[in-house]
Amino acid sequence: MQAIWNNTVIAESDDTVLVEGNYYFPEGTLKREFITFSNHKTSCAWKGQASYYSLLVNGELNTDAVWYYSDPKPEAKMVRDRVAFASSVKVG
Helix, strand or coil: CEEEECCEEEEECCCCEEECCEEEEEHHHECHHHEEEEEEEEEECCCEEEEEEEEEECCEEEEEEEEECCCCCHHHHHHCCEEEECCCCEEC
16 A cells, blocks of 8 residues: 655554554554644544644645554553544555
8 A cells, every 4th residue: 555645655554553544554554754733632532632744745745645553542442643634645
């Protein structure tokens, strides 16, 4: 599986987990050179608090395009140490 944005592979792994229609990649597969800080956070009733990264590729910014749960609730342990992508990022 690959996550691609702006014609660039952002993450690649054979070890993804599908949760609610989103593929979660191991965090270590995320290419850090394309990641920028975001202070955006959201809350999910069963997964917990999500934090975000933005993508910066070839001078273009995709705000809050990557999310992760640093401390997911026990029932969402399958997403720990994983990242997922907004619909603007092609995953397949």
